[in-house]
Amino acid sequence: MGTIFDIKRFAVHDGPGIRTTVFLKGCPLACxxxxNPEGIAPAAATAPKTVRVGDKTFTESEAVGYEITSQNLMSELRKExxxxxxxxxxxxxxxxxxxxxxxxLTETLALCKKESMHTAVDTxxxxxxxxxxxxxxxxxxFLYDLKVMDDALHRRYTGVSNRxxxxxxxxxxxxxKRVRIRMPIVPDVTFTPENVAQTLAFLSALPAPVEGVDLLPYHSTAAHKYSRFRMANAFEKMKSLPKEALLAVKQQLESAGWATRIGG
Ligand code: SF4
Structure with missing residues (x-):
């Protein structure tokens, strides 16, 4: 039995081809x-949801996460x-x-492979x-996050060491194993000349090459989740990065020989 909080169908940024992405609840980091701040707490919960009908407003309770067996999840995955x-x-x-x-996770992955489904783990x-x-x-x-190379800064922004x-x-x-790096591009945090240079040095020193790098630009569209789930939003005033800045990072990585995409 596992706890998930969403199933996204027809995803095109979470690995090759058209995919179904399953979001498992709980994260030891707090970036x-x-x-997906609603996915950080491990247990299923409820959150208030406001519904407007005409000039009247109602508040109802909505589930955030639910338990499911691997077998029942497979029934969902077979649909696509x-x-x-x-x-x-x-x-x-x-x-x-x-x-x-x-x-x-392991049980469900094994069931997927038994049915010859391609599997990716975004970790x-x-x-x-x-x-x-x-x-x-x-x-x-594996879709593998690399965020901040400096360990003290990694602790500050995510709550854990990067070792x-x-x-x-x-x-x-x-x-x-096949690995693609996912690098969130967050202004003044991961998107600094030092961090990009340190990431490049780290990639070059790995024991085998990764397949490529996906740059995931920070965007403020999750702001409504922080207010809805009544969570503190440290980056409330953070603006999204202009496209030119992303293109500059992409170019820097490509010049170093890494196949790079913006988005997944
Ligand atoms: S962004 Fe950070 S806190 Fe959020 S799910 Fe990913 S690793 Fe966890």
């Missing part, structure tokens, strides 16, 4: 720019099977941090290696 097959897509497990529910990398290692036989692709994340990435590559 200040998180676009034809689109996955025709497009070279598959299933992506995201979150939150999917490896926080390692047993449920912060902050997980016990044993939990990650258990998923390896059933995971075709385990960096070590696990090297282990994945040593195990011969």
């Amino acid at each position: 200040r720019w998180c676009h 099977r034809i689109f996955m097959e025709e497009s070279g897509g598959g299933v992506t497990f995201s979150g939150g941090e999917p490896l926080l529910q390692a047993a449920f 912060s990398g902050f997980a016990a290696w044993e939990a990650m290692a258990a998923t390896l036989p059933f995971t075709d692709l 385990l994340i960096q070590e696990n990435l090297a282990r994945l590559l040593n195990a011969g």
Whole structure:
């Protein structure tokens, strides 16, 4: 049994082809720019939802997360099977941090592979290696976040050290797994000349090359979630980055030899 908070169908930015993305609840990080803050707490909960009918406003309670078995989740995933097959897509497990529910994740990945579905795990990398290692036989692709290279800054902006994340990435590559890096581009945090240069140096020093880098621009569209779920929004006044700035980072990474995309 696992706890999920969303299933996104027809996703085109979470790995190759058309995919169904499952969002598992719970994350050990607390990134200040998180676009899915409702996914950080591990347990299912409820949140007030305001509904307007004519000139009247009603507040109802809406579930944020629910429990599901791997078998029932598979029934959901099979619904888009034809689109996955025709497009070279598959299933992506995201979150939150999917490896926080390692047993449920591994069980569901194994069921997907039994039905020949392509699988991707979108991870912060902050997980016990044993939990990650258990998923390896059933995971075709890892979408792996690299945020801030300076450990003190990483702690400040995400709440945890980046050491385990960096070590696990090297282990994945040593195990011969396919990895794409996901780099959130957050003004003044990850998007600084120092951090981009340090990321490039880190990538070059890895034991094997990653397949490419996806730049994920910060956007303020999650602001409504912070107010709806009554969570403090540290980046309330943060503006999205102009396209030119993103293109400049893309160019810098490409000049260093890394296939780079804006978005997933
Ligand atoms: S790792 Fe992802 S899900 Fe977890 S807090 Fe950071 S941005 Fe949010």
